[in-house]
Amino acid sequence: MKVVFSRCESYSDVKEALKEVVDRLGGIERFVRKGERVLVKPNLLSPHTPEHAVTTHPDFVRAVCELIEEAGGKVIIGDSPGMQGIGEELFERTGIKDLGYPCVLFDKERTILKNGWLLTSVLEKVDRIINLPKLKTHTLTTLTLGVKNLYGLIPGVTKKKLHTKYPDPFSFSHMLLELYFLVKPDLTLLDGIWGMEGNGPSAGNPVRPGIVAGSPSALALDVEVAKRTGAGGFPLKRIAERKKILPSYTVEGDFRFRLKLPGKRWYHLLPSWAGHILSRLYRVKPGVLPEKCTGCGVCMRNCPAGAIEIKDTARINYSRCIGCMSCQELCPFRAIVPVYGLIRR
Numbered sequence: 001m002k003v004v005f006s007r008c009e010s011y012s013d014v015k016e017a018l019k020e021v022v023d024r025l026g027g028i029e030r031f032v033r034k035g036e037r038v039l040v041k042p043n044l045l046s047p048h049t050p051e052h053a054v055t056t057h058p059d060f061v062r063a064v065c066e067l068i069e070e071a072g073g074k075v076i077i078g079d080s081p082g083m084q085g086i087g088e089e090l091f092e093r094t095g096i097k098d099l100g101y102p103c104v105l106f107d108k109e110r111t112i113l114k115n116g117w118l119l120t121s122v123l124e125k126v127d128r129i130i131n132l133p134k135l136k137t138h139t140l141t142t143l144t145l146g147v148k149n150l151y152g153l154i155p156g157v158t159k160k161k162l163h164t165k166y167p168d169p170f171s172f173s174h175m176l177l178e179l180y181f182l183v184k185p186d187l188t189l190l191d192g193i194w195g196m197e198g199n200g201p202s203a204g205n206p207v208r209p210g211i212v213a214g215s216p217s218a219l220a221l222d223v224e225v226a227k228r229t230g231a232g233g234f235p236l237k238r239i240a241e242r243k244k245i246l247p248s249y250t251v252e253g254d255f256r257f258r259l260k261l262p263g264k265r266w267y268h269l270l271p272s273w274a275g276h277i278l279s280r281l282y283r284v285k286p287g288v289l290p291e292k293c294t295g296c297g298v299c300m301r302n303c304p305a306g307a308i309e310i311k312d313t314a315r316i317n318y319s320r321c322i323g324c325m326s327c328q329e330l331c332p333f334r335a336i337v338p339v340y341g342l343i344r345r
């Protein structure tokens with residue numbers, strides 16, 4: 001098993017960089033055979049245009065789709081965004097529709113039950129999954145990379161419910177790992193040409209790590225990227241190491257880029273059992289910036305705990321808030337910021 005990094009400073013060079021990564025992993029034919037239907041799963045969190053670095057860049061997606069077609073595969077692009085009620089504008093604003101491939105919004109498709117998980121029925125129609133995450137920080141899980149990107153295979157409202165069930169970074173990351181081992185993508189290719197630091201996954205600042213990375217193991221890729229971006233306390237990495245579920249792998253190519261991480265997650269440096277307990281006490285909670293809030297109600301409609309009401313601006317009922325930070329993730333106006341500290345439950 002390998003994790004491969006290739007430097008790439010611009011999307012105009014992305015095809016060459018991706019080809020180099022895939023060739024070092026054994027060539028695209030190792031992952032796609034002639035006639036196979038391939039689900040291409042970018043990170044389409046919300047209908048942001050590409051320069052915001054919230055979503056996988058369309059040039060990156062195009063280059064992967066071309067590689068798949070060169071191997072004789074048939075492409076379907078699909079995702080379920082973080083917020084409810086989004087339609088075709090998701091593919092339009094992110095630049096994905098212009099690529100000309102079939103685009104499927106999972107929220108409009110049937111769901112299937114697999115080992116207790118409600119997943120998109122599109123999984124039944126494809127032979128392969130190629131996972132295309134974006135390199136970003138995340139206020140709840142520290143980073144969002146290959147494993148977290150699979151959360152979009154769960155359509156619509158179910159995602160909201162899981163936030164309620166797994167409110168802290170460690171239990172949420174445990175859940176993500178279960179999902180990962182259930183759906184196991186065939187190949188993960190990371191768009192780190194432009195990424196995001198600070199209050200990701202949508203309200204942080206775009207940065208240019210200048211990297212494309214790939215691996216058949218999204219988990220190995222995530223752990224290796226965390227080590228190389230200064231995110232040693234990344235909960236998913238901590239859990240994977242403690243549970244000894246990381247596959248053995250080698251690394252090819254060089255990459256270092258120190259990301260500004262969201263908030264002070266000092267408890268991530270403790271043994272993971274202690275970090276788990278403290279993360280429930282010392283938690284992140286959302287703070288509304290009234291001068292930026294337009295009262296649009298996106299946060300209220302997507303809050304899994306029903307903790308938000310709009311009175312000119314958003315008001316949060318902290319006795320109900322579970323600290324999932326979906327509101328911050330989805331606010332189109334960057335009007336919600338993470339606040340760290342002890343909160344009463």
Ligand code: SF4
Nearest residue numbers: 293294296297299331
């Ligand atoms: S906090 Fe953001 S999402 Fe919520 S009402 Fe204000 S502007 Fe809209």
Ligand code: SF4
Nearest residue numbers: 303321322324325327
């Ligand atoms: S207010 Fe925000 S952080 Fe709290 S439960 Fe609702 S969406 Fe999650």
